[in-house]
Amino acid sequence: MDMTFGASLASSTWRFQGDVQKATLIGISNLPVVTGVKIEDAQGRLVLALGNIYDGDGKQIHVDDNGVRSPVATGFLNAATGHRFPILYRDEHNLIHDIGSWTVYSSRHVVVKKVAYGFTLILINSIIKTLVLWFIFLYVFQRWLGTPITKLSSFVREQDLNRLDTQQSIALPGNKQHELHFLADAINAMLASLRKHMGQNRALYDELQQEKESLRALNKSLELRIAERTHDLAQANDQLKLLSLTDALTGIPNRRCFDQNLDQEWRRCARNGTPLTVALFDVDWFKNYNDKYGHIAGDEVLRRVASTLQQTVGRAGDTVARYGGEEFALIAPDTDGESGLGLVHKMRNAIFSLDMPHALSDFGRITVSVGVASCMPSQHNGDLNMLLQAADAALYRAKLAGRNQVLVAE
Numbered sequence: 181m182d183m184t185f186g187a188s189l190a191s192s193t194w195r196f197q198g199d200v201q202k203a204t205l206i207g208i209s210n211l212p213v214v215t216g217v218k219i220e221d222a223q224g225r226l227v228l229a230l231g232n233i234y235d236g237d238g239k240q241i242h243v244d245d246n247g248v249r250s251p252v253a254t255g256f257l258n259a260a261t262g263h264r265f266p267i268l269y270r271d272e273h274n275l276i277h278d279i280g281s282w283t284v285y286s287s288r289h290v291v292v293k294k295v296a297y298g299f300t301l302i303l304i305n306s307i308i309k310t311l312v313l314w315f316i317f318l319y320v321f322q323r324w325l326g327t328p329i330t331k332l333s334s335f336v337r338e339q340d341l342n343r344l345d346t347q348q349s350i351a352l353p354g355n356k357q358h359e360l361h362f363l364a365d366a367i368n369a370m371l372a373s374l375r376k377h378m379g380q381n382r383a384l385y386d387e388l389q390q391e392k393e394s395l396r397a398l399n400k401s402l403e404l405r406i407a408e409r410t411h412d413l414a415q416a417n418d419q420l421k422l423l424s425l426t427d428a429l430t431g432i433p434n435r436r437c438f439d440q441n442l443d444q445e446w447r448r449c450a451r452n453g454t455p456l457t458v459a460l461f462d463v464d465w466f467k468n469y470n471d472k473y474g475h476i477a478g479d480e481v482l483r484r485v486a487s488t489l490q491q492t493v494g495r496a497g498d499t500v501a502r503y504g505g506e507e508f509a510l511i512a513p514d515t516d517g518e519s520g521l522g523l524v525h526k527m528r529n530a531i532f533s534l535d536m537p538h539a540l541s542d543f544g545r546i547t548v549s550v551g552v553a554s555c556m557p558s559q560h561n562g563d564l565n566m567l568l569q570a571a572d573a574a575l576y577r578a579k580l581a582g583r584n585q586v587l588v589a590e
């Protein structure tokens with residue numbers, strides 16, 4: 181500033197050219213950073229001023245174009261800071277005269293504005309550079325990475341694991357030196373390996389399906405065989421059960437069946453409050469018969485006696501069983517003594533009517549002696565042996581009384 185304006189100010193001051201001084205001050209104050217300027221003589225008295233300056237008392241004042249002074253409110257930002265230059269005039273004898281000084285002022289406000297302006301310029305500059313770099317980067321990224329990656333990802337997405345046999349592969353444009361080319365090669369290799377293994381898996385799956393079918397067929401035939409065996413077993417079981425409850429010689433229920441039925445009927449009659457009748461039949465002089473006619477003939481007699489007794493009983497619930505040896509028994513549930521006696525008489529008569537010759541019998545034919553016993557099971561507290569013993573005792577008495585007769589228990 182001193183180099184620009186110093187000479188002009190020195191010359192105009194030396195020559196008392198007030199107009200030049202003022203024009204020079206206006207020129208200085210028009211500079212953007214300048215807020216005020218003043219000229220003082222060699223004794224420090226204010227000669228001329230413009231803008232915001234400090235007067236001789238150190239107070240900040242404003243001097244307008246007409247030289248009118250007014251106070252200025254001071255603050256941190258608009259406090260003026262000045263730089264003082266001496267006014268040195270060199271005359272024609274080359275002597276230097278110190279004829280005063282001039283001071284130029286600026287303020288923090290101007291500095292801040294300047295700095296802010298500078299920062300703004302730097303910021304805009306940086307933004308523009310960044311955007312340009314960003315667009316360049318985006319272009320390069322898109323050209324070299326974005327497009328190939330998109331191509332790779334859509335290729336991978338399009339792959340259908342169930343249709344890998346279409347032999348598709350991916351090829352990226354370029355000289356095949358890029359890492360993405362290696363990735364494409366790796367994807368192609370992976371697909372080839374998947375195709376191979378899928379083919380093997382499919383063959384394995386078909387094989388398994390066939391195995392499954394044959395196992396299913398085998399299972400079915402096994403199930404059929406098991407069902408047949410189960411049916412056969414059930415039949416055999418029924419047969420065994422029947423055999424275990426049937427007398428082998430006569431084909432009627434055996435002693436075990438008799439015991440089971442008697443127990444069952446006893447409890448049922450006890451529950452229902454109905455009477456129960458049992459009778460024991462014994463073939464008369466059967467030892468003699470065997471001795472005379474032989475055991476085979478004896479067996480035949482037993483078979484005929486058994487079937488005759490069974491055919492004579494009236495109800496389906498009645499049981500005729502072989503009690504043992506040449507003894508037979510009757511269980512007649514829901515039957516009182518009188519009815520039971522009538523039934524037993526009928527049975528004895530039926531045997532008598534068979535008229536099977538027995539030379540060693542008093543009656544000349546096969547006869548039976550019978551003991552009958554009846555009771556109300558509900559009144560006998562489960563003691564069915566008592567009923568059998570009573571029938572047996574009656575049978576014994578019938579034998580003693582001459583055989584071929586029916587006696588009722590006492």
Ligand SMILES: Nc1nc2c(ncn2[C@@H]2O[C@H](COP(=O)(O)OP(=O)(O)OP(=O)(O)O)[C@@H](O)[C@H]2O)c(=O)[nH]1
Pocket residue numbers: 429462463464465466467468470474475476477478479482504505506579583
């Ligand atoms: N043929 C044949 N005889 C049998 C069978 N079971 C028992 N007996 C015979 O039946 C006979 C029964 O004889 P006993 O108990 O003395 O009685 P009984 O000769 O009929 O004389 P009473 O009963 O007093 O009239 C025996 O000789 C037995 O061997 C059989 O299954 N078949």
